Amino acid sequence: MTEKRVPVLFSNDSECCGCSACYAVCPKGAISMIPNRYGFLYPMIDEVVCVRCGKCLSVCAFKKKLA
Ligand code: SF4
Ligand code: SF4
Numbered sequence: 001m002t003e004k005r006v007p008v009l010f011s012n013d014s015e016c017c018g019c020s021a022c023y024a025v026c027p028k029g030a031i032s033m034i035p036n037r038y039g040f041l042y043p044m045i046d047e048v049v050c051v052r053c054g055k056c057l058s059v060c061a062f063k064k065k066l067a
Helices: 021-025 055-059 061-066
Strands: 031-035 041-045
Touching: 021 031, 021 055, 055 061
Parallel strands: none
Antiparallel strands: 031 041
16 A cells, blocks of 8 residues: 655645635644745644545645646
8 A cells, every 4th residue: 555645735835825624624733834935824734643634635725726
């Protein structure tokens, strides 16, 4: 069985508006909103806490737009 990977929420800043929906929906509290160098908040997943449920990806409006 292949182990599920931790989701990649964004690969560059233009793929995330920092809306915090992923942070809010995560059932494990695995996501923290961390400021980038300009002070804008972006989500970061704690790989140890994440259970790879995928809810953060399904809630993200940007992922639906890109898909
Ligand atoms: S839900 Fe998507 S756009 Fe919103 S903070 Fe998370 S990754 Fe960024
Ligand atoms: S995959 Fe699930 S547990 Fe992991 S960060 Fe996303 S919502 Fe949280």
